[in-house]
Amino acid sequence: MDWTWFHKFGSPPHVYRLAGTLTPWFAWPAGILIIAALYGGLVLAPPDYQQGDGFRIIYVHAPSAWLSTMVYAVMASAAAVGLIWRMKVAHAVAASCAGVGASFTAASLVTGMLWGEPMWGTWWVWDPRLVAQLVLLFLFLGYIGLRSAIDDLGRADRASAVLAIVGVVNLPIIRYSVEWWNSIHQTPSVMKMDRPSMPMDMLAPLLMMLLGFTLFFVAVLLVRLRAEVLRRERGAAWVKEVVS
Amino acid sequence: MFAGLRFAVSAGLCLQVVGDNGAGKTTLLRTLAGLLEPDEGEVRWNGQRVETRSLEFQREFVYLGHQPPLKDDLTGRENLRFGLALRGTAPAGDAGRAIDAALAEVGATALGDRLVRSLSTGQRRRIALAALRLTAARIWLLDEPVTNLDAAGQAVVASMVASQLDAGGIVVAATHQDLGLAPARCPQLVLGRRA
Amino acid sequence: MIGAALAVLARDLRLALRRPGQVLQPLAFFAVVTVLFPLGYTPELDKLRQIAPGVLWVAALLASLLSLESLFREDAQDGTLEQILLAGQPLAALALAKTAAHWLLTGLPLTLMAPMLGIALGVPASAMPGILSSLALGTVTLSLVGAVGAALTLGVRRGGVLLGLLTLPLTVPTLVFGARATELAIAGEGPSGALYLLAALAVLAVTLAPLAVAAALRIGSE
Amino acid sequence: MSEFFHMGGYAAYLWPAYLLTFAVLGWNVLSARRALREARAEARRRLTADREDGA
Structure with missing residues (x-):
């Protein structure tokens, strides 16, 4: 097994240039997919027999x-790689994930509430999925909090890596315990959020949006x-030509 | 902090690390002790590359930082007994006698049963030096071992370092004060800004 | 290794005996928090009985968390933590010993105290065994998870709040299963189902948490 | 066209959800670019600082 490709990904200058060239290759397809899915989801897809047009919130x-x-999974695995093989670039990937992850967790939380409100008549219901997202948001905030509380970048990388893995x-x-908790205290009508069997003209935009969001994440x-x-490489020599 | 540093210390020698503040004396000692990870470079022991964090290598050395590692709410003797049990270095015969001997050597026999809280900084350092003696470590990494010690205290440190060298041990000490050793036995490593 | 771990445990217990005040603080905190709930809700015991599980567990959770902040901080400040890191002993075992000392000094007393506070919340005496067993198991996990948080926030100024933010989400499973076990005990049904889950959490925590604590300590003392 | 925006009565929930999500998308783009810009500026500042004290 030739490990040089692995070392290549470990070398900051190489990663810096590679990331630069790859960004547009993810950004543009993401944009196109998201817009197409938007059109498909809002215009082409038929209304749901139960929730009418309200179900279109699923697309966001x-x-x-x-x-x-x-x-979060990408963040934790990058953290693990960084900790085990002591790769600065892996810690950089983990650090880059935190903000994105937290923002989308918050978005999914609020859109979940917006979706449920017409059904439940209140803004918040202890639905296990919402609760799980809320706890995930706390995990992200804890990670970001720990990172910002430690001044030395190297130590912040390693400490937050341990937290991400834990x-x-x-x-x-946590998700199991929340589901278990929900099943023993039967909360108000648990609304089926994800459609098990969706007709293709409803499902296609969703799959496109999922792919679009994923590519968007990679670009960011x-x-x-x-x-x-x-x-992490401020003092390094290669930074000179790249920056000046 | 520092780069391109190469040095070797053989048995029976005390390496005195000198350099102005911020030159990296403490960093070097903590790197040798495995508390800090060097970006590059390695540490060799008996010729083999060694992972400074491996348990085997840790048993070979003892690191004494600026602060005497003692618990205020314990007596000197209790601290020393804890140190022995922690490092699992069961001395020949019962621990009590070894502790008494160590306390005697540093001239702190009278202090043994007083709470560390009631001791002066100099007295605490003597207890810490007694703990040093009790570890069977071959390498001593000492960071400013003689600061705020009176003349008598400094003499104790000098004699302990000398006896450690006589026993074929190694000492790496970061200090500007003279340890009272013959220059041949005490090479210097100067850390400073690159000229 | 065992000798060293026992030495750490014995040392921490001896230190606690030298300053009993520190051991009593979490217990007092547990009592105060529990007493606040009736004042904020209702004096009627049959109503309090319904929220008793949640109150007892949240109060126990916060009390054990409160006392965790100093678990490693004092050793770090007086330099003994470094000697523990460099003792040539498996650090996870020593971390487990430190956490066991915390459990003996905080988790266990909280558990023994809970029945008395339970009575103040209208909990029937028949529920005591269930409360004792569930809290005994739950506080083990709380101490271990909290130890990870304490080790991670070692070098951080004002780490207390951050310790809570890091640790509380990880205590959700313990809270859910523990409160349920207490609820079943109060209702007179056997709490066994939830107890098994609590035991599973405790076993998982005992095996994994010390590794995380060891890694965090090494990072924290650089 | 107006019944499109009406969204079968769910307009008050659907559009805020979309607006928020796309705001998050936008924020991610802007904050990522800002982070890169600041990192480059910081690196440039450090380089000039090093050059000044004759490193």
Whole structure:
């Protein structure tokens, strides 16, 4: 097994340039997909037999929820790689994920509430999915809080990496316990958020939006990664030609 | 902090690390102790590359920082007994006698049963030096071992370092004060701004 | 290794005996928080009985968290933590010993105190065994999870608030299962289902948390 | 066209949800670019600082 590709990804200057060239390749497809999915979801897709047009919130809620969890997983794995192989770039990736993940977790939370309100008659109901997203938001805020509380960048990287790993181990357990908690105290009508069987003309825009959001995340991650790599390599020689 | 640093210390020698404040004396000692990760470079012990954080290597050295690592609410003796149990260095015969001997060597026999809280900084450092003796470590990493010690205290440090060297041990000390050793036995490593 | 771990445990217990005040603070806090709820809600015992599980568990959770902040901070300040890190002993074992000392000094007393406070919330005496067993298990996990938070916020100024933000989300499962076990105990049904889940959490915490604490301590003392 | 915006009576919930999500998308783009800009500026400042004290 030739590990040089692995080392290449470890070398900051290479990653800095690579991220720069790749960004547009993710940004443009993401934009096109999102706009297309927007049109598909709002105009082409027929109204839901139960919720009418209200169900179209799924096109922004589900992708946000998907990103919030996926980004945390990416953050935790990058943190693990950074901690185990002591790779600054991996810590830079983890640092780049935090802001994106937290923002989409908040978005999925609010869109979830907006979606549920007509059904439940109140803005907040202890629906297990909403609660799980809320706890995930706290995990993100804890990560960001710990990072900002430690001045030395190297130490902040490693300490927040431990937290991210502890968090990702606990996340499924927290979700299980919230579901379990919900099942023993039957809360008001639990609304089916994700459609198990959706006709294609409803499902297609959703899949496109999910892919669009994912590509969007990668594009934003690449831009933030360049910033984080620069922050960690300020003294390095290669920074001179790149910056001046 | 520093780069391109190469040095070796063989048994029986005391390396005196000198340099103005901020030159990295403490950083170097903490890196040798494995508390800090060097960006590049390695530490070799007996010729082999060694992971400074490995448990085996940790048993070879003892690190004494600026502050005597003692609990205020414990007596000197209790602190020393804890140190022995922590490092698992069961001395020949019972621990009590070894502790008494160590306290005697640093001239702190009378202080042994008083709470560390009631001791002066100099007295605390003597208790810490007694703890040093009790570890069977071959390498001593000492950061400013003689600061705020009176003349008698400094003499104690000098004699302990000398006996450690005689026993074939190694000492790396970050201090400007003279340890009263023959220059041949005490090479200097000067850390400073690159000329 | 065992000798060293026991030495750390014995040292912390001896230190606590030298300053009993510190051990009593979390217990007093537990009592105060529990007493506040009836004042903020109602004196009627049958109503209080319904919220008793949540009150007892949240109060116990906060009390054990409160006392965790100093778990490593004092050792870091007087330099003994460095000697523990460099003792040539597996750090996870020593971290477990420190956390066990915290549990013996805080988690266990809180558990033993809970039944008395339960009575103030109208909890029937028949529920005491269930409360004792669930809190005994739950406080183990709380101490371990909290120890990870305490180690991570070691070098941080005003780390107390951050410690709460880091640790509380991780205590959700313990709170959910623990409060449910207490609720079942109060209702007279066997709390076994929730107890098994609590036990599973405790086992998971005992095996994994010390590794995280060790890593965090090493990072925190650079 | 107006019944499109009416969204079958859910307009008051649907449009805020979309607006918020796209605001989050926008914020991510802007904050990422700002982070990069600031990182480059900081690196440039450090380089000139190093050059001044003759590193």
